[in-house]
Amino acid sequence: MVKIPCRSENGQVVNIEVSDSVFDRVYNEALVHQIITSYLANARRGTRAQKGRSEVAGSTRKQWRQKGTGRARAGAASNPLWSGGGKIFPNKPTESFTKKINRKMYRAGMCTIFSQLLRNNKLIAISEFQIETTKTKFFLQKLKNYQLENVMIITDEVDENLYLASRNIPNIKVVEVDLIDPVSLLSYDNVVITREAVNKIESVLQ
Structure with missing residues (x-):
């Protein structure tokens, strides 16, 4: 099992164990290229x-x-x-313009991306990411506390406060685990993932 540091808002750091099959795969550039090409082609309209x-x-x-x-x-x-x-x-x-890619290859490609992000110190685990208001300034303050910018935030569930507070900020994307895609994962400087989202990703990609 691989251990990654998980930060809390008060500064405490706890190492959590994550699956080798999801977060410790050898980088496969050809496979990543294939799933990205397939994703972009399937999103294209005539x-x-x-x-x-x-x-x-x-x-x-x-x-x-x-x-x-x-x-x-x-x-x-x-x-x-x-x-x-x-x-x-x-x-x-x-x-x-649809390009078919089977489910096993897609999951393996996503695991490869997560593993590479972790190796490059671009994957940051935090205990939770929630705010009590829809005000954007409070959301920005929370990002400042974690020293984050140009970041994709993955949570197990996006509540209404988090969605409304983050939707108008450029270079910030907040998504649930079910909505992550390979292009977004590689488009941001950092990817923040909550502890609950880590567990959900492991159950989906294994």
């Missing part, structure tokens, strides 16, 4: 629309007679080979 041959406006008249002109045979001006014609394989809003 927003492009191009016109095919049947959708291009204009006459369908044959441009010149079939024989006798010395030029190549030609039909309608909507021919995709012509400038201004339709596209041969037009993009449509129904286009899907």
